[in-house]
Amino acid sequence: MSIDKDKIKHISKLARISVDSKKSDSLAKDLTSIFKFIEQLNEINTDNVEPLSSILNTPLRSREDKIDDGKIREKILKNSPQKNEEFFVVPKVIE
Amino acid sequence: MSELTKKNLSEIIDLIKNKDIKSEELTQLYINKITKSKKLNAYITTCFDHATQESKKFDKNPNFNSLLPGIPLAVKDLFCTDGFKTTAGSKMLENFIPNYESTVTENIWKEGAILLGKLNCDEYAMGSSNETSYFGNVINPIAENTVPGGSSGGSASALAAELTPATIGTDTGGSIRQPASFTGTVGLKPTYGLCSRWGIVAFASSLDQAGPMTKSVKDCSIMLEAMAGFDKKDSTSIEKKKENYSKNLKTNIKGLKIGIPKEYRVENMPKEIDELWNKGKNILKDLGANLIDISLPHTKYALPTYYIVAPAEASSNLARYDGVKYGFRSSKGKDLIEMYENTRSEGFGDEVKRRILIGTYVLSSGYYDAYYLKAQKVRQLIKKDFDQNFGKVDAILTPSTPSSAFKIGEKANDPISMYLNDIFTVPVNLAGLPAISVPAGLDKKGYPLGLQLIGKTLDEQRILNIAFAFEKNCDFKNEVENWWS
Numbered sequence: 001m002s003i004d005k006d007k008i009k010h011i012s013k014l015a016r017i018s019v020d021s022k023k024s025d026s027l028a029k030d031l032t033s034i035f036k037f038i039e040q041l042n043e044i045n046t047d048n049v050e051p052l053s054s055i056l057n058t059p060l061r062s063r064e065d066k067i068d069d070g071k072i073r074e075k076i077l078k079n080s081p082q083k084n085e086e087f088f089v090v091p092k093v094i095e
Numbered sequence: 096m097s098e099l100t101k102k103n104l105s106e107i108i109d110l111i112k113n114k115d116i117k118s119e120e121l122t123q124l125y126i127n128k129i130t131k132s133k134k135l136n137a138y139i140t141t142c143f144d145h146a147t148q149e150s151k152k153f154d155k156n157p158n159f160n161s162l163l164p165g166i167p168l169a170v171k172d173l174f175c176t177d178g179f180k181t182t183a184g185s186k187m188l189e190n191f192i193p194n195y196e197s198t199v200t201e202n203i204w205k206e207g208a209i210l211l212g213k214l215n216c217d218e219y220a221m222g223s224s225n226e227t228s229y230f231g232n233v234i235n236p237i238a239e240n241t242v243p244g245g246s247s248g249g250s251a252s253a254l255a256a257e258l259t260p261a262t263i264g265t266d267t268g269g270s271i272r273q274p275a276s277f278t279g280t281v282g283l284k285p286t287y288g289l290c291s292r293w294g295i296v297a298f299a300s301s302l303d304q305a306g307p308m309t310k311s312v313k314d315c316s317i318m319l320e321a322m323a324g325f326d327k328k329d330s331t332s333i334e335k336k337k338e339n340y341s342k343n344l345k346t347n348i349k350g351l352k353i354g355i356p357k358e359y360r361v362e363n364m365p366k367e368i369d370e371l372w373n374k375g376k377n378i379l380k381d382l383g384a385n386l387i388d389i390s391l392p393h394t395k396y397a398l399p400t401y402y403i404v405a406p407a408e409a410s411s412n413l414a415r416y417d418g419v420k421y422g423f424r425s426s427k428g429k430d431l432i433e434m435y436e437n438t439r440s441e442g443f444g445d446e447v448k449r450r451i452l453i454g455t456y457v458l459s460s461g462y463y464d465a466y467y468l469k470a471q472k473v474r475q476l477i478k479k480d481f482d483q484n485f486g487k488v489d490a491i492l493t494p495s496t497p498s499s500a501f502k503i504g505e506k507a508n509d510p511i512s513m514y515l516n517d518i519f520t521v522p523v524n525l526a527g528l529p530a531i532s533v534p535a536g537l538d539k540k541g542y543p544l545g546l547q548l549i550g551k552t553l554d555e556q557r558i559l560n561i562a563f564a565f566e567k568n569c570d571f572k573n574e575v576e577n578w579w580s
Contacts, residue, residue: 008452015410015455016417017254017438017448029450030458030510038399041469044476050469055287055301055527060330075194079421082298088419091431 118165197294269520410454
């Protein structure tokens, strides 16, 4: 799989990371070599192999549906880059 | 008195318990050393006032029955510490001050340890040389201009330079064991689920594990005992009784079966690594262990699998950094989407962006089956390799790394050659197993090299015992000469 500039544009859009067009070429080169490396996996036949979704032998625990924390609004807002009273502030979304 | 910092953690604990030294004096010794060692760039944040205060508090009302009585120590800057900056080595979290404490650090403070500071690491733990940190390279005290390994590079450097008596790191693909090998120290990655992941900045959740980094195997067992334990806040935490690793440490390994996997002899591996491996085999044989040749046929596919699974999980985990709730926010962008895109572009470094993009791609529509699902299947095969052999052997002995520490900049422009550093450590993370790296010798440059012991699930005690016996018979001395202060 070779990764070109268009593909970089597509993935960076999905990942919400703007990519400088000057850096796009070297990034495409790096990713192409990484995917070439990754694609060694195609040498193996995995037709009858179950994908491993957890390395734990036990299923995930579920807890009782009961609130055991909360009332931490102040704490949560404390590290926000921009806030207004009890709200996070973001650039205007609706005109 | 400066000789004191040369001592192992277990010896320092005894000095405290015997009242030969007070916690405050000990803390001051480390503070002085850290202040004079800025050149190594091992610390991102220091908490000297806090440490002094806590040490005085300990001395006033000491509890000598705890595991780490009044011991000052620093931790990797990936563990959230209540009230102290936690950066993950990233511009994104440069000013992030958590108001909660990670479970693992909470556990060690409960055992009497005192926070000295936060140690440098690769950005979001993505790297094998500590060169991806936003806060700059860390220097390996073994030689100028040499990397300490990564991602727990600051932890390894601080430990080897005696800037902390022990420390904790995290290991997603080798981030504890590789830097331990590069600095002549001991590093253990526990079984997945033994140490809680709660409050650790997430990289790849199915692989991340916290573990101890220490000067000796005994120290390692003390630290692991303090860190480990069930935590209901981590859904993958294993529910089991606490173990007394340090009390149960023993050197008798007679009759144990040690597997030697033929796939760990890779192309272009320096002869010294092979010789060191042989030295390790001979030591264990002389101690009465039986060496058994085994095969782990899918070993060569572990790294390609890792470079699908880890970036995929990272791209999901790092989606939370949007410049809204916490962390860096770009001032550029005319709408919400542009603010997100600029925040993530300016806040993340190149390696992190590279991995997010790989992860996003392998999970994207039309490519999921070809990459991510394929990798999950191969991961199953890698795990089966281990499962099948652990019927025949008690532990597996391999080299920890394919080379010793390299120069800063040497591999920075070639991602694949950097990734190959983790060729011997990554399979263990994919299979969720415990493994320890123990210093075993020096190469011809005089740089340390380690050997790795891999154990069965939750068989930490056994690999600690083998490592303990090995250490006693290996005759390894890591004399780091202080050239930096």
